[in-house]
Amino acid sequence: MKNYKVNRFWSMVATLLIVYGLAKWGVPAISRHITALPFPLSVPGTLMFIYMTLTVVALFMLVTFSDEHMAEFMYPVKKLLRGEYSSVLRNLVLVAVPLIVGWQVYEVIVPKVQLPTSLRIQHPSSNFPKKFEDLKNPLESPSDADIDAFIEQAKANEVTFIPQVMADIEIWAEVAEAEHTLEFFPVEPMKKFLADLGSGNVNRETARDALLEKHLFEGRALYAMNCRPCHGDSVAGDGPMADGFKLRPINFTDNGTIETIVEGYTFWRVMNGGPGLPTEATPWDSAMPEWKLNLTEEERWKIILAEYNLAEKTPRIPESH
Amino acid sequence: MIFNTNIRNKFQFALTTAIAIALFTTGGLALAADKPSKPKPETTTELVEQGKTIYFRRCSFCHGLLGDGNGPAADYLDPRPRDFTLGTFKFRTTQSGELPTDEDLFRTVSRGLSGTGMQAFDSDLIKSGLSEQERWAVIFYIKTFVPEFEDPELDPYLSVVELPSDMPPYSEELVAKGKEVFKKAKCWECHGESGRGNGQESFDRTDDWGFPIRIRNVTHPWKIKAGSEAIDIFTRFSTGINGTPMPSFIEGIPEVSDRWALANFIKSLQHQLTSHRVLKALRVEGPLPDDPGSEIWNQAEAMDIRLTGQVVAAPRWQNPSIELVITQAVYNDEEIAFLLQWDDPFKDVTHDEDAEFDPVEIGKVGAFNSYVNPNETVTRQLKTFRDSIAMQFPVKPLTGTKRPHFFRGDSSNPVNLWIWKSDLADQDQPAGEEANARGWKQPPRIQDEDQQEMVTNALWDNGRWHVIMKRKLLTDGRGDVQFSKGQFIPLALNAWDGSNGEHGRVMSLSSWYNVLLEAPTPVTVYIYTILAILIAGVLGIWAVKKAGEDDSAKDNDEDGVFT
Numbered sequence: 001m002k003n004y005k006v007n008r009f010w011s012m013v014a015t016l017l018i019v020y021g022l023a024k025w026g027v028p029a030i031s032r033h034i035t036a037l038p039f040p041l042s043v044p045g046t047l048m049f050i051y052m053t054l055t056v057v058a059l060f061m062l063v064t065f066s067d068e069h070m071a072e073f074m075y076p077v078k079k080l081l082r083g084e085y086s087s088v089l090r091n092l093v094l095v096a097v098p099l100i101v102g103w104q105v106y107e108v109i110v111p112k113v114q115l116p117t118s119l120r121i122q123h124p125s126s127n128f129p130k131k132f133e134d135l136k137n138p139l140e141s142p143s144d145a146d147i148d149a150f151i152e153q154a155k156a157n158e159v160t161f162i163p164q165v166m167a168d169i170e171i172w173a174e175v176a177e178a179e180h181t182l183e184f185f186p187v188e189p190m191k192k193f194l195a196d197l198g199s200g201n202v203n204r205e206t207a208r209d210a211l212l213e214k215h216l217f218e219g220r221a222l223y224a225m226n227c228r229p230c231h232g233d234s235v236a237g238d239g240p241m242a243d244g245f246k247l248r249p250i251n252f253t254d255n256g257t258i259e260t261i262v263e264g265y266t267f268w269r270v271m272n273g274g275p276g277l278p279t280e281a282t283p284w285d286s287a288m289p290e291w292k293l294n295l296t297e298e299e300r301w302k303i304i305l306a307e308y309n310l311a312e313k314t315p316r317i318p319e320s321h
Numbered sequence: 322m323i324f325n326t327n328i329r330n331k332f333q334f335a336l337t338t339a340i341a342i343a344l345f346t347t348g349g350l351a352l353a354a355d356k357p358s359k360p361k362p363e364t365t366t367e368l369v370e371q372g373k374t375i376y377f378r379r380c381s382f383c384h385g386l387l388g389d390g391n392g393p394a395a396d397y398l399d400p401r402p403r404d405f406t407l408g409t410f411k412f413r414t415t416q417s418g419e420l421p422t423d424e425d426l427f428r429t430v431s432r433g434l435s436g437t438g439m440q441a442f443d444s445d446l447i448k449s450g451l452s453e454q455e456r457w458a459v460i461f462y463i464k465t466f467v468p469e470f471e472d473p474e475l476d477p478y479l480s481v482v483e484l485p486s487d488m489p490p491y492s493e494e495l496v497a498k499g500k501e502v503f504k505k506a507k508c509w510e511c512h513g514e515s516g517r518g519n520g521q522e523s524f525d526r527t528d529d530w531g532f533p534i535r536i537r538n539v540t541h542p543w544k545i546k547a548g549s550e551a552i553d554i555f556t557r558f559s560t561g562i563n564g565t566p567m568p569s570f571i572e573g574i575p576e577v578s579d580r581w582a583l584a585n586f587i588k589s590l591q592h593q594l595t596s597h598r599v600l601k602a603l604r605v606e607g608p609l610p611d612d613p614g615s616e617i618w619n620q621a622e623a624m625d626i627r628l629t630g631q632v633v634a635a636p637r638w639q640n641p642s643i644e645l646v647i648t649q650a651v652y653n654d655e656e657i658a659f660l661l662q663w664d665d666p667f668k669d670v671t672h673d674e675d676a677e678f679d680p681v682e683i684g685k686v687g688a689f690n691s692y693v694n695p696n697e698t699v700t701r702q703l704k705t706f707r708d709s710i711a712m713q714f715p716v717k718p719l720t721g722t723k724r725p726h727f728f729r730g731d732s733s734n735p736v737n738l739w740i741w742k743s744d745l746a747d748q749d750q751p752a753g754e755e756a757n758a759r760g761w762k763q764p765p766r767i768q769d770e771d772q773q774e775m776v777t778n779a780l781w782d783n784g785r786w787h788v789i790m791k792r793k794l795l796t797d798g799r800g801d802v803q804f805s806k807g808q809f810i811p812l813a814l815n816a817w818d819g820s821n822g823e824h825g826r827v828m829s830l831s832s833w834y835n836v837l838l839e840a841p842t843p844v845t846v847y848i849y850t851i852l853a854i855l856i857a858g859v860l861g862i863w864a865v866k867k868a869g870e871d872d873s874a875k876d877n878d879e880d881g882v883f884t
Contacts, residue, residue: 040436081868082546089832094865098857105853110846115599115809115835116722163689164393172386175463184386186373224382224394225690229632229639233379233440240438241639243543244629244728246832253448274633275726284726284734285832294684295636310449 005230008072012059019055023048070152118200122250123261124281128268134318135264137301139215147204150211154197158180159214182210188255189213202250219306227307230287252311261302263315270300357427357453364461368454372462375455380463383438388466397692398438399640401530405466408850409529411546417561417569420469426460431546437542438639448809482571483561484552488581491551491588499586502579502663506570508558511536512825516590519666519784523703524820528871529564530791533695538664538784541645542591555584555867590749592625592645599809600624600836602657609651609658611778612881613787618660621649627813629828633728634761635684635691636698642818642831646710652838658791659836661710662816668781669819670747673691673709676700677824699822705818707744710788713737713813714802716757727813729758729765738765739790741777743819752791753777757800761826772798794838807840 028040035041043051063073083090098155126225140152157180161169172184180197182190193210198200224233230249232239237251252258258266269276274286291300308315342768348768362368377386383402385391390404403410412429413421428450433441444450463469489495503509513519516539524533542549547557559580574580603621611837626648630641642665649660678699683691693699700706715725716735727732738756746752753775756765775792794804804810811833817823 004804054633081865090865094858094861097861098854101857102850102854106846106850109849110842111807113837113839114806124527137878168381168386168392175387184377186370186377194625220378221382224392225692227398228394228438229630229637229692232447233383233438234442234449236447236449238440238447240436240440241629244627244644244829244831250664263862275731279723284724284731287728287832289633289637292686292687294686296687298401299687312449 007076007268008063008078009074012063012073015059016052016055017260019051019165046088049282078250094293120247120282121280122256123143123265124278125305126280127276128265131270132264133262135262136266137305139212139298139301141307144210145203147207148210150214151202151204151207154180154193154207154210157319159320160248162222162302164225165218165261166191182214185213185217189231215302216306216309219304220310222295222303224308225308226291226295227303235307245285245287249287252307252313258308258311258315260314261316262318264318266304266307266315270295270304338830339859342425354422355458356433359453361423362454362457368458369461369465371455372458375451375459376462379442380459382495388463389438394438396694396697397639398432399532399695400437401532402438402529405463407529407564408467408469411562411564412452413560413563414475414481414556415560416480416482416571418476418563419480420467422477422481422656423457423460423464425477426463427456430456430460431525432548436541437546438740439642452693477671481558481568484556485577485581488578491585495582496589497583497586497617498579499584500590501580502574502583503586504584506574508583509811511588513784515783515785516540516587517664517666517784519664520589521666522535526566531537533701536666538666539587540590540592543730549588551584551588552583554674554811555580558583567645572798582594589794594627594645595623595625597624598834600650600812600834601838602838603859604839605651605653607653609653609656609791611789611791613662613778613780613789615659618649621651621660623753624648624834626693626831626834627815628814628831630829631728631826631828632692633830634826635688635829636678636680636691636825638823638827638829639692640695640821642821642823643651643816643829646814647815648812648814650836652794652804654794656793657838658789658793659712661712661788661790662785663710663816664785665708665781666784667703667817667818667820668707668710668743668786670743670826671703672742672744673820676705678827680826693822693827695822699824701820701822703820706817706822706824707742708786708819709740709742709817710786711740711756711815712790715738715811715814716800716802718803718805719811721811724833728830729761731760733759735759737800738815739792740765741776741779741788741790743781743786746777746779746879747855751776755792755798755801764825768798768800772800774798774801804838806838809835809837811867812836 023043024266028042031041032039055196063069079085080093081091086143159181167183169181169184172178174180176184178184180194182194185191189209190213191204193202193206223231228239230239230245231237231252232242232249235252236254237249238250242249250257252271269288271290271292273288273290274283277283295303297302328363338400369815372690377385381392383390383392383394385402386393388405390402392402395402408420410421412434413425415421429439431443431446433439440448442451442456444452444455469475480655484684509520511518511520513536518538521534521536524535526534527532538544539554545553545805547553557567558570558574560571561567568796570580570583601622603617605617624647628641628644628646632639633635643663645663647662648866651658668768678693682688682694683698694870695701713727713729714736714737715730723734725731725736729738730736732823738754740754740756742752742754751773753773753776755768755773757768758765774796775790777788777790779786779788783788796803802810805837812835813833814831815828816830817828
């Protein structure tokens with residue numbers, strides 16, 4: 001039977017190696033082309049185990065199919081064991097195989113030092129108080145009375161700002177010699193409001209937009225003072241203090257963060273910070289302060305308004321009950 | 322076993338993915354943003370108007386509505402935001418004292434200034450960033466604050482310093498040559514022999530804006546503002562840093578190749594951060610070293626702990642001096658010793674309690690700001706506050722992943738603090754104090770004198786503190802951390818640099834890291850391994866024997882089957 005070019009034993013070994021190679025390197029290599037991701041997707045360990053088991057079972061069935069197959073398969077094995085290739089080679093194999101077995105056994109049973117990792121829930125709801133669910137940012141929809149008060153202030157050129165921004169505005173007003181304080185806003189809604197004010201016909205709609213701009217301005221200033229050190233002026237969680245924390249500050253421009261939560265939730269998180277988190281959110285690693293200890297409620301709402309605006313996101317709408 | 326492998330593989334997969342993503346993004350960071358990809362647009366009124374709107378929204382809170390560097394956030398930053406109206410710009414490719422080119426400004430706006438409040442604004446780097454056009458717009462608007470830009474005699478393009486091309490790559494010879502240049506050009510007079518910024522004796526000079534000069538520690542690449550690559554370093558000392566005593570060395574070191582060598586030498590001084598979060602304590606026989614210079618420390622693995630400003634609770638501090646502490650640990654049957662090393666250009670060993678800042682007002686709801694003003698609220702000078710460091714451990718052994726809050730624990734999870742104070746060490750008093758805390762609201766409570774078992778030894782040398790803290794592995798103290806083998810023990814740091822005004826909660830701190838005393842491998846592991854080898858060996862011999870028997874039985878058939 002001259003047509004046997006490769007002995008069955010070697011073709012089996014080759015098959016095993018090829019299957020292993022395909023699963024180990026072939027699939028990840030192909031995955032890069034399919035997914036176009038900058039990294040390969042490797043075959044998970046369990047799947048690898050299933051592939052290899054199936055291959056071994058198939059090969060076993062093939063070998064035990066007939067006595068001839070078996071004999072052919074065993075031929076080089078027996079030849080080796082009898083020392084017909086060379087007695088040195090046989091002795092080498094006889095030493096090497098038990099050592100490899102021993103090494104594998106050791107690898108499996110030796111205790112491995114690995115830090116327990118914990119899955120972290122980013123937006124835990126287990127202790128989120130229901131009453132915050134429907135909370136709306138009061139600055140977004142100011143009452144008519146608030147708008148009217150703003151118009152009155154603007155008419156008298158006596159708009160008041162939070163103290164934190166006053167110094168900068170006062171110097172500006174002195175240097176610019178502007179007719180109206182609100183002129184430092186280079187934004188359309190405010191320009192329109194001032195124009196309307198000048199022509200003496202102000203409507204609430206325009207005033208409301210202008211008031212929102214004022215609140216945004218104050219909110220951005222408070223954000224720059226309080227939140228920027230960690231969350232960054234990019235609002236991407238990359239502020240100058242961010243590198244020192246194991247749990248990096250949240251990136252608000254990320255699609256999975258402030259966009260997926262209701263405003264009331266944001267308010268609750270800003271209020272209670274890291275210590276207010278339940279266990280599943282690893283409060284012990286969070287550097288988020290309890291801002292209720294330092295910021296007034298109004299300051300917190302102004303910051304949240306600016307935060308969504310800078311990240312160009314909108315909060316999730318509360319579900320109706 | 323399969324389960325274990327699976328978990329490990331998943332973990333490895335997640336890790337590789339994370340690393341791949343990190344490499345991808347940081348690779349982008351180094352490449353993108355450096356230079357504009359499209360030609361610079363013409364300065365038009367519309368563009369300047371657009372720039373004004375962007376400036377108002379993104380820049381004015383630090384740089385001020387008038388570009389005078391007096392925005393509401395400015396007082397709390399060191400270095401302060403640039404006052405554009407003075408026309409002094411630090412980072413340029415033009416000769417010392419000159420204005421920057423538009424491309425220089427483009428680079429600063431795009432890449433930001435590392436280690437400062439000025440962050441990258443490139444939309445390729447951050448989602449909320451600015452497009453090239455928007456960056457040009459804001460630059461053209463910023464230039465309207467600086468009348469000097471209109472003077473044709475001050476045209477920065479006339480004084481551009483040529484940057485080297487085809488320079489040899491980084492090599493040992495280049496570094497050795499650069500070291501000679503470093504010596505000859507006397508860089509060490511200010512930056513110190515090891516580059517730790519410890520060349521000066523006191524804050525006796527101020528910059529053009531009136532603030533005391535703090536010399537750069539060039540070994541911390543994340544603090545090198547305008548880039549830490551050799552070419553960035555080359556540019557800095559070839560053009561000087563306007564407004565500061567940092568001169569241009571274009572005349573002092575006329576040969577371009579010498580300057581290139583110097584840049585590579587400085588690059589070689591940069592610290593390579595480790596990334597692991599588990600400090601493996603080295604087991605040693607015999608007594609533990611009291612001397613930071615002991616040979617034993619060379620064998621113990623080092624772990625870098627990154628610290629940042631204490632911004633969790635008022636008074637908040639965003640100008641930390643100590644951002645890196647290199648930690649090591651050794652233990653024997655009785656004791657454990659830690660070696661902590663950090664760079665600090667001044668040895669501050671006095672402490673004036675009367676100069677301490679009272680944080681009550683700043684910590685109230687609706688206080689103007691809960692961050693400390695580095696130039697007003699605290700005294701940042703020599704001989705006022707001590708240097709100090711504290712190690713923090715949980716008191717209770719870990720159950721699951723739960724642990725105390727990294728900032729001094731909480732009411733139900735106390736922490737044990739090992740505090741070292743330089744002023745006590747200087748007076749030859751015991752400088753170590755063991756204390757306990759349950760949250761940051763109360764200062765740590767120092768343990769009773771008979772409970773104090775931790776001993777310290779410290780040395781300040783060439784701009785670096787080396788502090789050893791040593792204690793018994795196990796104690797009777799109820800507030801003490803206990804070190805048992807094979808367990809992860811969380812470890813965090815608090816650190817104070819006295820001449821940076823740091824004391825109390827005005828300090829730098831780290832998140833949790835871990836220390837591990839590796840347990841010896843159980844004997845059973847070896848027994849099972851040897852058993853496995855024996856069984857496999859016996860099976861092998863049996864197979865040989867069996868093959869021999871088959872040989873005689875089937876001798877005649879063999880040719881028929883296989884030929």
